[in-house]
Amino acid sequence: MTQWHLDVNESRLERGKRALDQIDGEAGRNVxxxxxxxxxxxxxxxxxxxxxxxxxxxxxxVRDREIAAIASLAAMGNATPQLKVHIEAGLxxxxxxxxxxxxxxQMAVYAGFPAALNGLFAxxxxxxxxxx
Amino acid sequence: MTQWHLDVNESRLERGKRALDQIDGEAGRNVxxxxxxxxxxxxxxxxxxxxxxxxxxxxxxVRDREIAAIASLAAMGNATPQLKVHIEAGLxxxxxxxxxxxxxxQMAVYAGFPAALNGLFAxxxxxxxxxx
Amino acid sequence: MTQWHLDVNESRLERGKRALDQIDGEAGRNVxxxxxxxxxxxxxxxxxxxxxxxxxxxxxxVRDREIAAIASLAAMGNATPQLKVHIEAGLxxxxxxxxxxxxxxQMAVYAGFPAALNGLFAxxxxxxxxxx
Amino acid sequence: MTQWHLDVNESRLERGKRALDQIDGEAGRNVxxxxxxxxxxxxxxxxxxxxxxxxxxxxxxVRDREIAAIASLAAMGNATPQLKVHIEAGLxxxxxxxxxxxxxxQMAVYAGFPAALNGLFAxxxxxxxxxx
Amino acid sequence: MTQWHLDVNESRLERGKRALDQIDGEAGRNVxxxxxxxxxxxxxxxxxxxxxxxxxxxxxxVRDREIAAIASLAAMGNATPQLKVHIEAGLxxxxxxxxxxxxxxQMAVYAGFPAALNGLFAxxxxxxxxxx
Amino acid sequence: MTQWHLDVNESRLERGKRALDQIDGEAGRNVxxxxxxxxxxxxxxxxxxxxxxxxxxxxxxVRDREIAAIASLAAMGNATPQLKVHIEAGLxxxxxxxxxxxxxxQMAVYAGFPAALNGLFAxxxxxxxxxx
Numbered sequence: 095m096t097q098w099h100l101d102v103n104e105s106r107l108e109r110g111k112r113a114l115d116q117i118d119g120e121a122g123r124n125v126x127x128x129x130x131x132x133x134x135x136x137x138x139x140x141x142x143x144x145x146x147x148x149x150x151x152x153x154x155x156v157r158d159r160e161i162a163a164i165a166s167l168a169a170m171g172n173a174t175p176q177l178k179v180h181i182e183a184g185l186x187x188x189x190x191x192x193x194x195x196x197x198x199x200q201m202a203v204y205a206g207f208p209a210a211l212n213g214l215f216a217x218x219x220x221x222x223x224x225x226x
Numbered sequence: 227m228t229q230w231h232l233d234v235n236e237s238r239l240e241r242g243k244r245a246l247d248q249i250d251g252e253a254g255r256n257v258x259x260x261x262x263x264x265x266x267x268x269x270x271x272x273x274x275x276x277x278x279x280x281x282x283x284x285x286x287x288v289r290d291r292e293i294a295a296i297a298s299l300a301a302m303g304n305a306t307p308q309l310k311v312h313i314e315a316g317l318x319x320x321x322x323x324x325x326x327x328x329x330x331x332q333m334a335v336y337a338g339f340p341a342a343l344n345g346l347f348a349x350x351x352x353x354x355x356x357x358x
Numbered sequence: 359m360t361q362w363h364l365d366v367n368e369s370r371l372e373r374g375k376r377a378l379d380q381i382d383g384e385a386g387r388n389v390x391x392x393x394x395x396x397x398x399x400x401x402x403x404x405x406x407x408x409x410x411x412x413x414x415x416x417x418x419x420v421r422d423r424e425i426a427a428i429a430s431l432a433a434m435g436n437a438t439p440q441l442k443v444h445i446e447a448g449l450x451x452x453x454x455x456x457x458x459x460x461x462x463x464q465m466a467v468y469a470g471f472p473a474a475l476n477g478l479f480a481x482x483x484x485x486x487x488x489x490x
Numbered sequence: 491m492t493q494w495h496l497d498v499n500e501s502r503l504e505r506g507k508r509a510l511d512q513i514d515g516e517a518g519r520n521v522x523x524x525x526x527x528x529x530x531x532x533x534x535x536x537x538x539x540x541x542x543x544x545x546x547x548x549x550x551x552v553r554d555r556e557i558a559a560i561a562s563l564a565a566m567g568n569a570t571p572q573l574k575v576h577i578e579a580g581l582x583x584x585x586x587x588x589x590x591x592x593x594x595x596q597m598a599v600y601a602g603f604p605a606a607l608n609g610l611f612a613x614x615x616x617x618x619x620x621x622x
Numbered sequence: 623m624t625q626w627h628l629d630v631n632e633s634r635l636e637r638g639k640r641a642l643d644q645i646d647g648e649a650g651r652n653v654x655x656x657x658x659x660x661x662x663x664x665x666x667x668x669x670x671x672x673x674x675x676x677x678x679x680x681x682x683x684v685r686d687r688e689i690a691a692i693a694s695l696a697a698m699g700n701a702t703p704q705l706k707v708h709i710e711a712g713l714x715x716x717x718x719x720x721x722x723x724x725x726x727x728q729m730a731v732y733a734g735f736p737a738a739l740n741g742l743f744a745x746x747x748x749x750x751x752x753x754x
Numbered sequence: 755m756t757q758w759h760l761d762v763n764e765s766r767l768e769r770g771k772r773a774l775d776q777i778d779g780e781a782g783r784n785v786x787x788x789x790x791x792x793x794x795x796x797x798x799x800x801x802x803x804x805x806x807x808x809x810x811x812x813x814x815x816v817r818d819r820e821i822a823a824i825a826s827l828a829a830m831g832n833a834t835p836q837l838k839v840h841i842e843a844g845l846x847x848x849x850x851x852x853x854x855x856x857x858x859x860q861m862a863v864y865a866g867f868p869a870a871l872n873g874l875f876a877x878x879x880x881x882x883x884x885x886x
Contacts, residue, residue, distance in 0.1 A: 125607065128611065128614075129607075129610065131614070132591065132610050132611075132613060132614040132617070133591050133594075133595055133610050135415075135595070136595050136598075136606065136607075136610060139407070139411060139595070139598065140603060140607075143335070143403070143407050143411075143603075144335040144603060147403060147407075148331065148332050148334070148335055151328060151331075151399075153324045153325060153327070153328040154324075154325050154328035154329065154332070158290075158293055158325070158329075159328075159332060161290055161293045161294055161297070162293055162294070162296075162297035162329045162332055162333075163297075163332070163335075163336060164294075165293070165294035165295075165297040165298040165301075166297040166298050166300070166301035166333060166336045166337060167301075167336055167604065168298070169297075169298035169299075169301055169302050169734075170301055170302065170336070170337060170567070170604075170832070171568075171830070171832035171833065172566070172567035172568045172604075172605075172608075172831075172832045173336070173567060173602075173604035173605070173608065175604075175607075175608065176336070176603075176604040176607065176608075192285045192286075193285060193286050193290070195285070195792065195793050196283060196285040196286035196291075197286065197290075197294045198793075199280065199283075199793055199795070199796050199799070200280050200286070200291060200294055200295070201294075201298060201734075202280070202734070202796075202799065203275070203276040203280055203295075203734060203735050204295060204298045204299055204302070204305070204308070204734045204735065204736060205298060205302060205733070205734045206697075206729075206730070206731060206732045206733045206734045206737070206833075207731050207732065207800060207803075207804060207836075208732060208827065208830075208832075208833035208835075208836040209734070209832075209833070210796065211785065211789075211796075211800075211835075211836065212832075212833065212835070212836075214789065214792050214793050214796060215788065215792075217792060218788075218791070218792040221792070257739065260743065260746075261739075261742065263746070264723065264742050264743075264745060264746040264749070265723050265726075265727055265742050267727070267811075268727050268730075268738065268739075268742060271727070271730065271803070271807060272735060272739075275735075275799070275803050275807075276735060279799060279803075283795075299736065301602075302436070302699070302736075303434070303436035303437060303700075304435075304436045304698070304699035304700045304736075304737075304740075305699065305734075305736035305737070305740065307736075307739075307740070308735075308736040308739065308740075327396065327397050330397075331397055331399070331400050331403070334400075334403065334602070335602060335603050336602045336603065336604060337601070337602045338437075338565075338598070338599060338600045338601045338602045338605070339404060339407075339408060339440075339599050339600065340431065340434075340436075340437035340439075340440040340600060341436075341437070341602070342400065343389065343393075343400075343404075343439075343440065344436075344437065344439070344440075346393065346396050346397050346400060347392065347396075349396060350392075350395070350396040353396070407599070408599040412595065412596050412598070412599055415592060415595075417588045417589060417591070417592040418588075418589050418592035418593065418596070422554075422557055422589070422593075423592075423596060425554055425557045425558055425561070426557055426558070426560075426561035426593045426596055426597075427561075427596070427599075427600060428558075429557070429558035429559070429561040429562040429565075430561040430562050430564070430565035430597060430600045430601060431565075431600055432562070433561075433562035433563075433565055433566050433866075434565050434566060434600070434601060434700070435698070435700035435701065436699075436700045437600070440600070456549045456550075457549060457550050457554070459549070459660065459661050460547060460549040460550035460555075461550065461554075461558045462661075463544065463547075463661055463663070463664050463667070464544050464550070464555060464558055464559070465558075465562060466544070466664075466667065466866070467539070467540040467544055467559075467866060467867050468559060468562045468563055468566070468569070468572070468866045468867065468868060469562060469566060469865070469866045470698075470701075470829075470862070470863060470864045470865045470866045470869070471668060471671075471672060471704075471863055471864065472695065472698075472700075472701035472703075472704040472864060473700075473701070473866070474664065475653065475657075475664075475668075475703075475704065476700075476701065476703070476704075478657065478660050478661050478664060479656065479660075481660060482656075482659070482660040485660070521871065524875065524878075525871075525874065527878070528855065528874050528875075528877060528878040528881070529855050529858075529859055529874050531679075531859070532859050532862075532870065532871075532874060535671070535675060535859070535862065536867060536871075539667070539671050539675075539867075540867060543667060543671075547663075563868065566831070566866075566868075567832075568830070568831035568832045568868075568869075568872075569831060569866075569868035569869070569872065571868075571871075571872070572867075572868040572871065572872075671863070672863040676859065676860050676862070676863055679856060679859075681852045681853060681855070681856040682852075682853050682856035682857065682860070686818075686821055686853070686857075687856075687860060689818055689821045689822055689825070690821055690822070690824075690825035690857050690860055690861075691825075691860070691863075691864060692822075693821070693822035693823075693825040693826040693829075694825040694826050694828070694829035694861060694864045694865060695829075695864055696826070697825075697826035697827075697829055697830050698829050698830065698864070698865060701864070704864070720813045720814075721813060721814050721818070723813070724811060724813040724814035724819075725814065725818075725822050727808065727811075728808050728814070728819060728822055728823070729822075729826060730808070731803070731804040731808055731823075732823060732826045732827055732830070732833070732836070733826060733830060
């Protein structure tokens, strides 16, 4: 993705679908598919609020939003699948592997060494999978 | 602070003291003072590891590090004093009030609306205090 | 509040405003006011997603939703202001003081005795304030 | 389980065993078995305190207690095996799949979208396993 | 307290009352008093399970149990009142101020620097209050 | 390990390597190896800060530090790999299986029954692996 453009004529749902597709790519589409037979309305909310509302706001770049997403998910330490989605999203929107590694190492300061280690090992899995 | 320059001739402690001073400013100095009569060695560790080691690494800008700090502390939701220090630090290293507000709003997605609300109210206190 | 009626002709924002007003009452209005000068758009999101979308869904009663809100906020233990808002909301939608006390005591099982104790003391403050 | 009846002549242990059996069923028995060779006394405590004491209290229905259990475990996000036990228990005491799905979706509000997603995927596993 | 002796003829409640009194002292009694008008049964559970059951088990010394209590409460970071009670209890059962300070500093490793800092500042308050 | 001796002539890195090797043994070495191709500098920090700085401090015995580590990691509940490393380290520095089991059971009080159960099941895996 080179850049994210806001189109004010889109509905929240359309805008969110486009944003999820461009930012999270295949990993995001897999989450949405997995919701189909348990909570299809929740897939709609995932499109609408995080992506149609929040990620589409102009006040912070999508690259900066992915720094915030990776940092918070690694710090909480209880959402590994979502952390992996956002590590991949970070790569999609222009963060380098080195920058993502730095963000995860920094989490040792705020959330402890285990949170940093588990984040780094999640990144390793994503980086390896992307290489193949 | 215009920019953070790494000086490889400094010791970790000197580098950390300089970084804490430039990034966290008065709020950082207050934390260090408060440690003097309970755990002075811990003040040394605060200088050395988070600032002398992590913040001094060249792979991620100090501005980006403060996005990660604000996001993670707001998401964990159990470290309000440190969140305020880093909101102030974010302003010191070039994040705008709008950007900080966006980061905190985004935390509603990963950590829930209460985490975002409490982060926003912490920012409000910092912003008001800076104005006076 | 005797009961919450869904009006499909309302917008999400209108529906959310009505729900927040009826469920959370004054405590909810205070949160919204406090957002006005820091993040007014976030007030809109609070109306729209938690209240306009989630609380307005017909699959679970508002009383049952407040059981879930009180339990989760007490268990996480890092969102006392929001826990108090929902203890008050619980009373507004028909939970008794005894039922709320039981929910909070039960949190000792899942989140530990400190979470239960801090929840009970938060409830005590709300119950006392309502009496006056 | 049609309904849970309190028998005041039972000991805490007997009452807890009966409650665990009726509420958590096979999933609960598996937890107890797994404790036998590491901490058999802890199995006794699981019977006595959560079930013999808390679940046997008359002030809140067992159905309402399972709403609180599912909500709190999903919100904390670090206890997936116990969340699954209580999703199954919820079905045993009369919550519908739709109601459980609603509780889990609602956790997006208090604990973030990842907590809701991971809770929904845990429910999906339980629902599928029950079908077979 | 010189040492904790188990008396098998006591009931759980009597044993727990004696243990809470000897270990937590005044801080523990204050918690129990505060429960009287909101959840008196919960005061009974606090006596019975944590103190009558767990602390009275012979397999780990009360001093070692207070290390575990202080470490876990500081790491979770959302239970400051209980952390203070157990810092005082640690002093009551023979931990030195230096040892308690070391435990809290160590939490920087597992739970991050904010958890350690907030634990140290809680200890400072307890230590100062004991001096007067 | 019979005992840990501090050698003031060592660098932080040397001291940390020696401490990690003696305390965490093979489990610790595996963590370091796993970091080699994603974040080798973080391996250095793991040696230096937790082990070269904190564990080498004389104010608390290594046995007591492992009580604190096991308690905090079990209570947080989001760092199972690190909990297992420290359960093994606890055995290496003189904690008995019974003592470790007691620490984990006690976590039911502060962090809830799920945290205690998941900690006990992690210990069971470590104990079984050591036996073979």
